[in-house]
Amino acid sequence: xxxxxxxxxxxxxxxxxxxxxxxxxxxxxxxxxxxxxxxxxxxxxxxxxxxxxxxxxxxxxxxxxxxxxxxxxxxxxxxxxxxxxxxxxxxxxxxxxxxxxxxxxxxxxxxxxxxxxxxxxxxxxxxxxxxxxxxxxxxxxxxxxxxxxxxxxxxxxxxxxxxxxxxxxxxxxxxxxxxxxxxxxxxxxxxxxxxxxxxxxxxxxxxxxxxxxxxxxxxxxxxxxxxxxxxxxxxxxxxxxxxxxxxxxxxxxxxxxxxxxxxxxxxxxxxxxxxxxxxxxxxxxxxxxxxxxxxxxxxxxxxxxxxxxxxxxxxxxxxxxxxxxxxxxxxxxxxxxxxxxxxxxxxxxxxxxxxxxxxxxxxxxxxxxxxxxxxxxxxxxxxxxxxxxxxxxxxxxxxxxxxxxxxxxxxxxxxxxxxxxxxxxxxxxxx
Amino acid sequence: xxxxxxxxxxxxxxxxxxxxxxxxxxxxxxxxxxxxxxxxxxxxxxxxxxxxxxxxxxxxxxxxxxxxxxxxxxxxxxxxxxxxxxxxxxxxxxxxxxxxxxxxxxxxxxxxxxxxxxxxxxxxxxxxxxxxxxxxxxxxxxxxxxxxxxxxxxxxxxxxxxxxxxxxxxxxxxxxxxxxxxxxxxxxxxxxxxxxxxxxxxxxxxxxxxxxxxxxxxxxxxxxxxxxxxxxxxxxxxxxxxxxxxxxxxxxxxxxxxxxxxxxxxxxxxxxxxxxxxxxxxxxxxxxxxxxxxxxxxxxxxxxxxxxxxxxxxxxxxxxxxxxxxxxxxxxxxxxxxxxxxxxxxxxxxxxxxxxxxxxxxxxxxxxxxxxxxxxxxxxxxxxxxxxxxxxxxxxxxxxxxxxxxxxxxxxxxxxxxxxxxxxxxxxxxx
Numbered sequence: 001x002x003x004x005x006x007x008x009x010x011x012x013x014x015x016x017x018x019x020x021x022x023x024x025x026x027x028x029x030x031x032x033x034x035x036x037x038x039x040x041x042x043x044x045x046x047x048x049x050x051x052x053x054x055x056x057x058x059x060x061x062x063x064x065x066x067x068x069x070x071x072x073x074x075x076x077x078x079x080x081x082x083x084x085x086x087x088x089x090x091x092x093x094x095x096x097x098x099x100x101x102x103x104x105x106x107x108x109x110x111x112x113x114x115x116x117x118x119x120x121x122x123x124x125x126x127x128x129x130x131x132x133x134x135x136x137x138x139x140x141x142x143x144x145x146x147x148x149x150x151x152x153x154x155x156x157x158x159x160x161x162x163x164x165x166x167x168x169x170x171x172x173x174x175x176x177x178x179x180x181x182x183x184x185x186x187x188x189x190x191x192x193x194x195x196x197x198x199x200x201x202x203x204x205x206x207x208x209x210x211x212x213x214x215x216x217x218x219x220x221x222x223x224x225x226x227x228x229x230x231x232x233x234x235x236x237x238x239x240x241x242x243x244x245x246x247x248x249x250x251x252x253x254x255x256x257x258x259x260x261x262x263x264x265x266x267x268x269x270x271x272x273x274x275x276x277x278x279x280x281x282x283x284x285x286x287x288x289x290x291x292x293x294x295x296x297x298x299x300x301x302x303x304x305x306x307x308x309x310x311x312x313x314x315x316x317x318x319x320x321x322x323x324x325x326x327x328x329x330x331x332x333x334x335x336x337x338x339x340x341x342x343x344x345x346x347x348x349x350x351x352x353x354x355x356x357x358x359x360x361x362x363x364x365x366x367x368x369x370x371x372x373x374x375x376x377x378x379x380x381x382x383x384x385x386x387x388x389x390x391x392x393x394x395x396x397x398x399x400x401x402x403x404x405x406x407x408x409x410x411x412x413x414x415x416x417x418x419x420x421x422x423x424x425x426x427x428x429x430x431x
Numbered sequence: 432x433x434x435x436x437x438x439x440x441x442x443x444x445x446x447x448x449x450x451x452x453x454x455x456x457x458x459x460x461x462x463x464x465x466x467x468x469x470x471x472x473x474x475x476x477x478x479x480x481x482x483x484x485x486x487x488x489x490x491x492x493x494x495x496x497x498x499x500x501x502x503x504x505x506x507x508x509x510x511x512x513x514x515x516x517x518x519x520x521x522x523x524x525x526x527x528x529x530x531x532x533x534x535x536x537x538x539x540x541x542x543x544x545x546x547x548x549x550x551x552x553x554x555x556x557x558x559x560x561x562x563x564x565x566x567x568x569x570x571x572x573x574x575x576x577x578x579x580x581x582x583x584x585x586x587x588x589x590x591x592x593x594x595x596x597x598x599x600x601x602x603x604x605x606x607x608x609x610x611x612x613x614x615x616x617x618x619x620x621x622x623x624x625x626x627x628x629x630x631x632x633x634x635x636x637x638x639x640x641x642x643x644x645x646x647x648x649x650x651x652x653x654x655x656x657x658x659x660x661x662x663x664x665x666x667x668x669x670x671x672x673x674x675x676x677x678x679x680x681x682x683x684x685x686x687x688x689x690x691x692x693x694x695x696x697x698x699x700x701x702x703x704x705x706x707x708x709x710x711x712x713x714x715x716x717x718x719x720x721x722x723x724x725x726x727x728x729x730x731x732x733x734x735x736x737x738x739x740x741x742x743x744x745x746x747x748x749x750x751x752x753x754x755x756x757x758x759x760x761x762x763x764x765x766x767x768x769x770x771x772x773x774x775x776x777x778x779x780x781x782x783x784x785x786x787x788x789x790x791x792x793x794x795x796x797x798x799x800x801x802x803x804x805x806x807x808x809x810x811x812x813x814x815x816x817x818x819x820x821x822x823x824x825x826x827x828x829x830x831x832x833x834x835x836x837x838x839x840x841x842x843x844x845x846x847x848x849x850x851x852x853x854x855x856x857x858x859x860x861x862x
Contacts, residue, residue: 034765035763035765136726142572145576148743148744291567292567299725306722309720310577313579325757326757329751332466
């Protein structure tokens, strides 16, 4: 390909991030021209409804509801619509026409990433998606390039801003989940339908994308064990605090023998751990590699302008490549690792039980844990009276135990007459 | 260029980092082949003395003292010797022969970076140097690529592990600078000749490299205002602690009107600031950009294996590019900003004075500050007696003031009969 005179950009979507990308392409066109070597021209923005009100004023002449025609006229496509279809078909249309694509669509990439990547490789063009994980924080590029000569052993972090905001508020105010969720919705931190965030699906999509890059293998969201935060109560948060912990929703991808365990779950993090001081909607990701050691990346995990910054970084990088010639770097999947089942995953647990206040109950429960190979680190008992009934709240923190052993233990504990309820079972990270 | 069958690597230097790069190239050759697409063969290691003892056992057949012949036989050159010459001449030899170069030589890059970059651009090859700044922490690539579509306003951080180790030890143990330096040398954290670290030159080199990339301009170490930590006393550290601060050696590069101010100086950082909890020889860098907001990168700032990880990331990335074809991405210097003088730089200051314990001294000093436009935020007086003489230790923390105003203030204060000595003048970052 000879050097282009300019690069024509088609933008799909004009929402929170899309409108900011349009603004930057228009406002900073001089700077972008200088960095790429040739001008980048925003030739149009495909939207569902060209008449809908916009957060950022966009020239009516730029708006179109015919995405296909727009894609066919462009040199590069930036897809920021979200959802599986028609995003998937449109991205494939661009890639098959030899046009590089920048996308921030984590749900699509976590489900059909392999298909899209194969289309990109087949056509020798770049598919970039830094904006799909952790907003403005550069995390995919460090995994893909900076650590390309190292062996990553674990990636762990807070990858969803909405749930971090909710858990942080619960920790600060002592309020219940549902009340904080309503407040988060009012403030715009949570969507009207918060399912994808609070059930952990959003973080699970990001974990699948991260694990694929970190371990040079192909993972989808179906490989991710996913638990959300809907069952976390104000009582859990307070009990964690009393024990010196903060509850965070962590995404964890770790090498596990010849496989990779990928999971999203609420986790107790020691108060002195750096992840414990990640507040509001911020994200933070730890990467552990054999030679590099432990690295940490921190920043705004969401928001229009920060995410648009990640999109623009991808765009300028691949546009520079178009000007210089040479194919895009294909994704590496040489390791072809499989995801491992949860049963074998080893971690510490914090277990909350409500039991009858009766002699021998505590000893009996301790025996059941021991019989299943789950070693108890600390056990704390608080007696209380409710409706004339005497009970004890037990809080047990275990040493490292296999998920399957813990599950078997809890099944037996649950069957005891003296156990009124299992209040919570939450994993623990850190020393 | 047609796709090479293999990539022949010449390694210059077998010290702390070089020997680790050799180890990785040999031990992880399968993995590197899979990531690049073709094998990478270490064809030789140029050293000064082929008979010298090595930290990592290296096959004698690989060692040579003829770097020029080795470079001429290679496809890629990895330079890890340090110092200006012969490193500069050797890198130019490789670049002019169309061979990409990876270097970790911060002193060279901070002095002759423009000349080397011009040679790389002229020959369409890549010159990569992630390892020159902050060890394993990916910082140059995020500045260069991830933030390529954003406007960086400030980069600030701890970029020298040795001085952070020393200051951290002084803070923890209360010991004097010289004692901690000796201990750091004994433990291998400081070199036998520690000048480059403790005088701030090493951090200043890194600041020049970072500023050039962040602001798309050409800066050398001569553009960096540099103050080391040799004058920091145990008393300064204790006084900072009493006021809720920690002393850190910060490298700061910030957009300042139409220029960039680049400086390295000891700085008071509030204890609750994330930089305050960077311990031992770790590094941490904050990047502020218009759209991305504030990002933080943290990790091991030195050490053989971590720095080798950064070298290998550069190597695998550019080797992939060689396999795919297309020129290396040239450095962008379109902004062509100049460095600004210190006089106009505005910051807060912490000033320590020893004065006569006499009525009116405090008021007189406060008046001098005010007359020079330096507003005092807090003033603390501690009286003490030494050798029968009554004195007062004054600790003044100012609001934001121009460097030139503060200097004039201190000159007048110093001339007062009632002022016995100026104990310290240290800048303050954070709220």
